[in-house]
Amino acid sequence: MDVEMLIEKYQLSDAEAAALRFMQQNITPFAKVGIRDVAKYSYVSTATIVNMAKKLGFSGYSELVFSFQNNQTSDNAPSDLVTAEEYQQFTQLLQKYRKKRIMILASGFSQNLANYFSEYLNLYGFRATANSHLEFLRQSVEDEILIIMISHSGETQRLIELLTIAEKNHIECLAFVGERHSKIGSLATLTISTKTHATKGFYEFAPNLFFGTALNQFELLMSHSLQTLFKK
Missing domain, CATH: 3.40.50.10490 (Glucose-6-phosphate isomerase like protein; domain 1)
Structure with a gap:
């Protein structure tokens, strides 16, 4: 998942971009991070994270996490x-x-x-x-x-x-x-x-x-x- 491209394409706010970057750095197939942790360490609200996920076309935070954890490559x-x-x-x-x-x-x-x-x-x-x-x-x-x-x-x-x-x-x-x-x-x-x-x-x-x-x-x-x- 190319986070910077998504931030630009969907015109994410600074708060939404911060949350997405934090998720990219910390969510792996072996480490799932809860929405409250993302909110805490990104200094944003949980509502901001949910809205950001929906902007990207996901149903919510859980589906976005799944995408990070299952980001298949060649x-x-x-x-x-x-x-x-x-x-x-x-x-x-x-x-x-x-x-x-x-x-x-x-x-x-x-x-x-x-x-x-x-x-x-x-x-x-x-x-x-x-x-x-x-x-x-x-x-x-x-x-x-x-x-x-x-x-x-x-x-x-x-x-x-x-x-x-x-x-x-x-x-x-x-x-x-x-x-x-x-x-x-x-x-x-x-x-x-x-x-x-x-x-x-x-x-x-x-x-x-x-x-x-x-x-x-x-x-x-x-x-x-x-x-x-x-x-x-």
Whole structure:
């Protein structure tokens, strides 16, 4: 959790910032600090701490503490979901489009991932939207907009059509797909494959691992990129 970035983004008061900094320094997976202790040593009221937690999007102090204690990083995450080259290329794309537009396109259940990706990116100051502004794809916006596509099969026809238009206009695309050698995977600038796509019908009630795997890959990539971009 990048405390200083959150303080700036949510315009926390001096009192709220003091409490958050104290929590960052003293709350660990092995040490939980009560709200009254934070209030005492930060010289603020418990109400200030609760309000600060809600400003950050948490239900209250307990959920904020849980976030500090379970702040996962790529150091203890699975190492086989993303390659070193993918980490590097993803970070380069985010750096390039840090102050530009990012449009996330998906359909069906993948739209839930698109909404999450958009909210996550906006939280850290990126200009992302999960709504389609297709006029951008038909304009000369090379290097001004990045497309992120999410498709389990990598063969979603509507997305292929849009990606083809984008490619003609030299618009870069980052794709999360279940099959790397799918049409979308082959056209994208950078393809992150979950390697989970299989033809339906072989196993009844088989688990669909695409959405969970893609979400984990996105979390790992974002964690690495944010550390690189904001800790220079």
